[in-house]
Amino acid sequence: AQKITQTQPGMFVQEKEAVTLDCTYDTSDPSYGLFWYKQPSSGEMIFLIYQGSYDQQNATEGRYSLNFQKARKSANLVISASQLGDSAMYFCAMTLGGYNFNKFYFGSGTKLNVKP
């Protein structure tokens, strides 16, 4: 069975510091995609970053980067220079195969609190 594991239910980080949110995944499918979503207290789900299993380089989007370690099956999200607005729930997700006909598996989430 495929699954996503986020082992940190909650984390604190000081404003302007970097933080790493952990995500490990389990699949035997060689083709998969990994996503991170942010959910602020308002409830909306905001796409942050995507990494494909065949991508050679780690994905980056502004202050977000994905530390993709394929052999370890980990896809940690790194947020640099944390801001107060980064306080939210963060979900790691995985999809298998091609872009169609696939289910998204979500982790249980990590609640990040950025302290001033």
Add this chain to the structure above:
Amino acid sequence: GAGVSQSPSNKVTEKGKDVELRCDPISGHTALYWYRQSLGQGLEFLIYFQGNSAPDKSGLPSDRFSAERTGGSVSTLTIQRTQQEDSAVYLCASRDRDTGELFFGEGSRLTVL
């Protein structure tokens, strides 16, 4: 509209009543997903559609839950004989065929008294 639209945004109902939740995906997105999120919890997969068919209904919690999609567009999630444990936010998402990204609606918050 430009995004995924869900209605109602809030629904309060009495135990035992039926409810219908509606999702209008982004135009052109053929894949549509329903998730349930209880307070402070993660996303629980319910069902997904590819066009009008549902290849995976494995997440529906019981036979009180059903969903349909017509015309490859709007989807309706129906919960019959609601129970208090059905109280949650029901999130709908549609998927961009090119990027694979899921776009979420703002959710329908269901409260069963």
